[in-house]
Amino acid sequence: xVAYDAVLVGSGxxxxxxxxxxxxxGWRVAVLEREERIGGCIYTSDDLTLPGFTHEVMASWxxxxxxxxxxxxxxxxxxxxxxxYVNTDLPTGSTxxxxxxxxxWTSLDENVAEMDRHAPGDGAAWESxxxxxxxxxxxxxxxxxxxxxxxxxxxxxxxAFRRFGRxxxxxxxxxxxxxxxxxxxxxxxxxxxxxxxxxxxxxxxxGPDQATSGFMTQVIAAALQLGGMPVPVxxxxxxxxxxxxxxxxxxxxxxxxxxxxxxxxxxxxATGVRLAGGETVGATRxxxxxxxxxxxYGRLLAPGEIxxxxxxxxxxxxxxxxxxxxxxxxxxPPRWKGARADxxxxxxxxxxxxxxxxxxxxxxxxxxxxxxxxxxxxxxxPCVLDPGRAPDGKSILWLQLQEMPGGPVKGDAAGEIxxxxxTWTESLREAYADRIVARLGESIENLGSATxxxxxxxxxxxxxxxxxxxxxxxxxxxxxLDQNLLWRPLPSAPGHRTEVxxxxxxxxxxxxxxxxxxxxxxxxxxxxxxxxxxxxxxxKLPGR
Ligand SMILES: Cc1cc2nc3c(=O)[nH]c(=O)nc-3n(C[C@H](O)[C@H](O)[C@H](O)COP(=O)(O)OP(=O)(O)OC[C@H]3O[C@@H](n4cnc5c(N)ncnc54)[C@H](O)[C@@H]3O)c2cc1C
Numbered sequence: 158x159v160a161y162d163a164v165l166v167g168s169g170x171x172x173x174x175x176x177x178x179x180x181x182x183g184w185r186v187a188v189l190e191r192e193e194r195i196g197g198c199i200y201t202s203d204d205l206t207l208p209g210f211t212h213e214v215m216a217s218w219x220x221x222x223x224x225x226x227x228x229x230x231x232x233x234x235x236x237x238x239x240x241x242y243v244n245t246d247l248p249t250g251s252t253x254x255x256x257x258x259x260x261x262w263t264s265l266d267e268n269v270a271e272m273d274r275h276a277p278g279d280g281a282a283w284e285s286x287x288x289x290x291x292x293x294x295x296x297x298x299x300x301x302x303x304x305x306x307x308x309x310x311x312x313x314x315x316x317a318f319r320r321f322g323r324x325x326x327x328x329x330x331x332x333x334x335x336x337x338x339x340x341x342x343x344x345x346x347x348x349x350x351x352x353x354x355x356x357x358x359x360x361x362x363x364g365p366d367q368a369t370s371g372f373m374t375q376v377i378a379a380a381l382q383l384g385g386m387p388v389p390v391x392x393x394x395x396x397x398x399x400x401x402x403x404x405x406x407x408x409x410x411x412x413x414x415x416x417x418x419x420x421x422x423x424x425x426x427a428t429g430v431r432l433a434g435g436e437t438v439g440a441t442r443x444x445x446x447x448x449x450x451x452x453x454y455g456r457l458l459a460p461g462e463i464x465x466x467x468x469x470x471x472x473x474x475x476x477x478x479x480x481x482x483x484x485x486x487x488x489x490p491p492r493w494k495g496a497r498a499d500x501x502x503x504x505x506x507x508x509x510x511x512x513x514x515x516x517x518x519x520x521x522x523x524x525x526x527x528x529x530x531x532x533x534x535x536x537x538x539p540c541v542l543d544p545g546r547a548p549d550g551k552s553i554l555w556l557q558l559q560e561m562p563g564g565p566v567k568g569d570a571a572g573e574i575x576x577x578x579x580t581w582t583e584s585l586r587e588a589y590a591d592r593i594v595a596r597l598g599e600s601i602e603n604l605g606s607a608t609x610x611x612x613x614x615x616x617x618x619x620x621x622x623x624x625x626x627x628x629x630x631x632x633x634x635x636x637x638l639d640q641n642l643l644w645r646p647l648p649s650a651p652g653h654r655t656e657v658x659x660x661x662x663x664x665x666x667x668x669x670x671x672x673x674x675x676x677x678x679x680x681x682x683x684x685x686x687x688x689x690x691x692x693x694x695x696x697k698l699p700g701r
Contacts, residue, residue, distance in 0.1 A: 160439030161187040161409065163685070164430050166417045166457070167447035167625070169197025171663045173400040173411075174227040175445055175678030180407035181234070182686040187409060187438055188401075189430065191416035195401060197447075197623055198631070199673070201392030206486035206610040209548040211392055214614070215482065215622065215631070217537055217555050218506060219393070219673055220248075220384045226302060227675035227682075231403070238399035241390045243542045248386035250501055251353045251508040252600055258497040259349040260504060261381045268382060276347035286344055290379045293320075293329070297376055300333070301669045304680050305643050306652045333372040334638070337363075338513060340371030352512035354378055356533045359559040362477050362636035362671060364520035365513060369638050386505045388542050420444055420457045420660060427660035430457075440659070443685055447664035447678075449625050449633060450474045450646045453655075463656050470647040474666075475640060478523045479561035479616030479629030483590050485554040486547070487607040491538065494602050501600075505541045509534040509600050519560035526567030528574060528589055529560045534597055551609075558593060561616050563628035581617035625664065633665030645670060653681050661685075 163179055165172040168190035176186045194200060200214040222228050223242055228235070246267075250260040259275060262268050265287060273280035290297065299313045317326045337358045341351045355365045357377045363370040389395045401411045416433040429439035446453055454463055454471035493501035501507055510516060510533045519529040537555030539546050547553050565579030574588045590613040598604045614622075616629020625633050634640060644651055645668045652668060653661045661681045665671035668680075688696075 158429065158437045158439045159187075160429065160441055161185050162441055163187075163443040163445055164189065164438050164440040165445045165447065166420075166430060167191075167197060167664065168195040168397075168411065168413070169447050169623075169625070169664060170199060170222070170673050170675045171665075171678030172197075172445065172447045173397065173404075173678070174231070174675035175663060175682045176409065176411075177231055177234075177400045177403040178227065178679065178682035179685065180404050180409055181231075182682075183407075184442070184686075185408045186404060188404060188411040189415040189417055189432065189438065190411070190413050191433075192623070193413050195411055195413055196394065196397040197625070199393035199397050200622065201394035205484055205612050206553075210486045210551070210553055211546040212484045212553060213392055213539065213555060214484070215619070216393065216673055217388065217539060219387050219389060219396075220380060221672040221674035222396070223387045224380060224384045225674040225676060225679065227679040230679075231400075234403055235396070235399050238402055240396050240399045242387040243390055244385040244387040245503075245505055245542060246385065247500060247504045248381045248384075249353075249357075249506045249508070250497075250504040251349075251356060251510055252495070252501070253349050253352055254511050256495045257349065258495060258501055258507075259347075259353040260497075260500055261353065261378065263382055263385045265382065272345065272347070272350055275349040276345070279345045279347055279350055282344050282346075286375065287379060287382065290375055294379065296320075296329070297333075297372070300642065301376070302676060304652055304684070305668060334368045335371035336367060337365035337370035337374045338517065340374060341365075341513065348512050352508075352510050352515070355513040355516045356508035356510050356535065359516065359520070359533060359535070362630075362632035364524070365517050366520075367637060369641065386542070388505070388539060390543055391545065392543075417446075417457065419459075420446065420453075420657070422458070422462045422657055422660075426658040443659050443661060445661045445663055445678075445681055447625070448662075449627060449664075449666050450650075450662070451627070452624070453662055458657065458660075464649070466649045467647060467656060470649055474646065475635040475637070476563055476627045476630040477632055477635040477637075478520070478559065479563045480619060480631045481558040481561050481586070481589065481593075481616060481629075482614040482619065483554075483556035483558070483593060484612045484614075485556065485604075485608055486610045487552040487554065488609050489550060489603065489607045490540070490552040491554065491601045491607070492603045494600055502538075503541055505538050507536045507538070509536055509597060516560075522570040523560040523562050526562045526564065526579075527570040528562070528566060528568070528576065530569075530571035531596065532558045532560045532593060534558060534593060536597065536601075552607075556593065556597070559631075561629065563616065563630050581615035586613050586615040586618070625666070632671035636670055641670060642668065653677060653684070
């Protein structure tokens with residue numbers, strides 16, 4: 158049996174980041190991927206629509222990656238390997254029902270002016286929110302970047318206690334539970350500001366009326382101003398190739414078409430994996446699995462290898478809403494309508510929305526199994542940042558609909574589309590995409606005439622590209638509070654250690670959750686390579 162220091166199951170961003178970081182510490186690792194392509198949700202394709210058009214089939218925007226700890230550590234090597242990011246000063250905007258639009262800039266002054274433009278006084282509210290948030294940004298970002306069930310997590314709690322005292326700490330914790338609706342309506346007067354921020358909670362897997370969605374709205378609003386909306390030149394595959402290069406140059410292996418069907422356990426310790434077909438790959442120090450809890454505890458481990466409580470909790474793990482993706486190749490750049498068309502045209506990620514209540518309604522309809530009547534449309538315009546993704550004078554759109562039923566479709570909230578037995582057939586998928594494109598045509602005047610080709614992915618199609626996206630849930634499991642933060646992935650097995658020695662659980666289903674941050678891969682790489690306790694204690698002694 159071939160043996161590596163570590164074997165990683167799956168090749169998403171968390172596995173690749175973990176593998177690259179371990180390699181830099183001298184580990185020999187193997188990354189094993191069941192699909193014929195490496196990268197998980199990072200899937201850049203030249204073949205999706207027409208020759209000359211390059212699409213991010215799934216994940217497109219990299220602010221979480223460039224703002225994360227894994228990138229900070231790997232950046233010098235990624236730079237050397239040609240990974241280049243481009244960014245913008247106008248990361249996002251939202252249309253408003255009256256034909257106006259609202260924007261977030263990367264400048265505090267611009268954001269103050271923008272908010273005041275919609276309601277005098279909202280500018281001061283933005284400034285006050287931003288400054289207040291930054292005063293405790295170490296705690297807010299710490300919550301999303303720390304192994305919570307660990308001494309580091311305890312340290313974060315102690316830091317809050319020292320800063321706020323007992324009652325103040327409880328108040329701070331309580332404030333993180335607020336819903337988006339309650340926070341935006343208490344903070345800003347204008348509907349435009351509410352409609353600008355509310356769609357962003359969809360990108361955290363939540364809805365605007367859920368606990369913690371107000372905290373996530375604040376994190377995102379601050380992150381947009383601080384970090385913009387970076388994308389890698391040439392697409393995410395450039396990052397994937399560079400991370401794979403680090404692993405391979407360090408003597409490791411990255412293999413596509415290698416489905417892990419069993420984690421091998423001997424004497425309570427993970428010793429490797431068995432692939433479909435019977436081949437075994439040994440791991441002398443760790444097996445790191447980037448899979449759902451359903452797969453880890455229901456398939457890769459045998460019932461006797463885990464406790465009954467964890468097995469039951471894994472069975473009850475819930476998946477969130479589904480997602481639909483529409484990719485469009487355009488013969489010319491989109492021409493937006495309205496007074497602020499020029500800004501809409503140069504912002505890479507625009508939400509076409511009817512506002513806070515519209516997002517709330519779309520989420521509610523999707524969660525009841527209905528096709529929403531008026532979905533929030535996330536309109537990605539990658540060519541604004543990276544024009545090379547389309548031939549000269551042409552463009553592409555990356556359209557994302559995050560208010561889709563996660564299971565069988567029970568009906569159409571608009572009462573127009575026959576959903577049949579609720580299966581995502583081609584005709585159901587295209588009928589719904591027609592509705593979306595028709596609505597988007599109200600905001601982009603040349604959408605119909607400029608469309609050269611459109612490709613639609615239903616929630617079922619998305620799951621077929623990556624088995625971790627169950628029911629088309631692009632976030633690897635519901636991010637409702639009882640399944641998030643201290644309780645992700647499972648209340649009895651939170652964080653990344655498992656009941657099996659040497660077996661670690663990473664990926665979107667684990668803390669700090671979904672997105673391209675690579676956070677769980679980073680945390681596990683750090684845990685695996687931290688110096689022994691004696692060395693850490695000695696390093697803290699005076700005079701050392
Ligand atoms: C359509 C879409 C758009 C998104 N847009 C963005 C965005 O713009 N920005 C952003 O930050 N986030 C975005 N996200 C979310 C983000 O991409 C994901 O949360 C993140 O990439 C998940 O990474 P991961 O490390 O959990 O692994 P994944 O990317 O989920 O990869 C896991 C891999 O493991 C493999 N695997 C599973 N089981 C096995 C097995 N038994 N053996 C071998 N291999 C196995 C799978 O095939 C898969 O390739 C998007 C997601 C989707 C789907």
